[in-house]
Amino acid sequence: MxxxxxxxxxxxxxxxxxxxxxxxxxxxxxxxxxxxxxxxxxxxxxxxxxxxxxxxxxxxxxxxxxxxxxxxxxxxxxxxxxxxxxxxxxxxxxxxxxxxxxxxxxxxxxxxxxxxxxxxxxxxxxxxxAPPAAINPTVWRLVGNPLMAAAASGALAGETIAVKDLYDIIGFTVGAGNPAYLREASAATETAAAVAALLGAGASVRGIAQTDEFAYSIAGDNEHYGTPPNVRVPGGLPGGSSSGPAAAVALGQASIGLATDTAGSIRVPASYQGLWGLRSTHGAVDRAGLLPLAPSFDTVGWLTRTPGVLRAAAAASLDPSHQTSAAQADAPTRFAVSSALVFACDDDVQDVFVAGLDRLTRAGLLPAPDLVDVGDLAEALRIFRAIQMAEAWKSNGDWVTAHPGALGAAVAGRFEIASRTDPAAEAKARVALAAARERLDAVLDGRILLLPSASSTAPSRHANPAAIDATRTATLTLTSLAGIGGYPALSVPLFESRGKPVGLCLVGPRHTDLALIDIGAKLAAGR
Missing domain, CATH: 3.10.450.50 (Nuclear Transport Factor 2; Chain: A,)
Structure with missing residues (x-):
């Protein structure tokens, strides 16, 4: 010493x-x-x-x-x-x-x-x-008191929003998690539709929260602004790309995180941090004013600490005339599980998921799920990634090419691979996507698919990059299915493994968003 x-x-x-x-x-x-x-x-x-x-x-x-x-x-x-x-x-x-x-x-x-x-x-x-920081820059890019006041009184009166740094807010710039992009950005002349819906329901914008660069990650480790804290797993990754809104909500600095989910960017941070998180049905919420990553899969969604606030935020943003029950007419809701999806997870998550479902079933909260075949998971992920990469390059490739060295290493690597996308391979992947979607539609016909929200609990911040990438691939095997089908997917903070949160994910047929929240709330209340 x-x-x-x-x-x-x-x-x-x-x-x-x-x-x-x-x-x-x-x-x-x-x-x-x-x-x-x-x-x-x-x-x-x-x-x-x-x-x-x-x-x-x-x-x-x-x-x-x-x-x-x-x-x-x-x-x-x-x-x-x-x-x-x-x-x-x-x-x-x-x-x-x-x-x-x-x-x-x-x-x-x-x-x-x-x-x-x-x-x-x-x-x-x-x-x-420690002395309290006025603003934690790993969580927030801008904070106000409020940054933008509610447009009207409504069901969300008194609630505050952490807006992911991909949405337009009139008078402010979008930074997309990258300082070089922020420096060149112009102030928005209109507010994104998803932000306006919450403002119109009575919520105010607390601030603009950090995101992984261009939302092309599910880890939550931005190389430019730092890694937001995970209050439930100290020293653990927060999950991304909606890392800032998730951390703001988990820390109690906002009650709603307005986020996006392309390949799990709401469900993963929700699972890692013990939050409620909903990926909405693809196209059900207007994406005007949202910086795209892969438009075929990009969705609006929300993170909250309670199901009631989540439902109110979703209800303010979704067209109620399009919302349906998860069950077939005059039939009880059915549930399904896939052994392949469970085995894609690590041992701890497998154990807690199986034990948790058994506990819910024995308590009479959940009917015995059907065992279903969701197809070749590796092939489904390959199809998803092929289209995601092609669209990510179309959306942001010109900027990436014009700014060599501006991206963090992990995201730069993904864009480099995306730049080599073959149009013929993309076209072939789109044909395969339609077939995979048809198979999943049959699985979800009158059923809700139950699976872990992520393949592991929050990895350590100092885990080696290869281990983090392996976890990312395993998690994408789970999360990409909702993207393939355009389905709503809800992460419920229902389980724990060794004191770390594990989300239960409910994937339902399209436009069953509110029904999923209601079912999730009943499971959480009765556990």
Missing amino acids: PEPLVVPTPTSVTGALPDGLLTAFAGYEDALATNDLAALDAWFAPGENTLRGDAAGLLVGHDAISGFRGARSGTVARGIRSLHVRVIDPRHAVIVSVNAPDAGGAGLLTQLWSLSAAGDWQVEVAQVA
């Missing part, structure tokens, strides 16, 4: 001050100032009982804490303003320090220190209270 540079003088002490305690505290602060990860690991007690909490959530166990530190970019320079020690016994003490960051404000650190069998003082529990 490095020798501490400064031993602060306590402002107050109760009890006999144990030898070496303040030296250990100063050593910890010195390691923090230099971001010495090995030393910080040594200052924290080993094992699964060590705790570290902050505004983003609780980390349990030395390994989780170490992983969090390894993923962050550095630490904030600070001094110690005051130090208070409360001795519990000769081997345990609580230290509360008030720190003064060089950038201003004040922070608070509360630690339980214990003396190990080897005679070393180590932290067993730490609670960090």
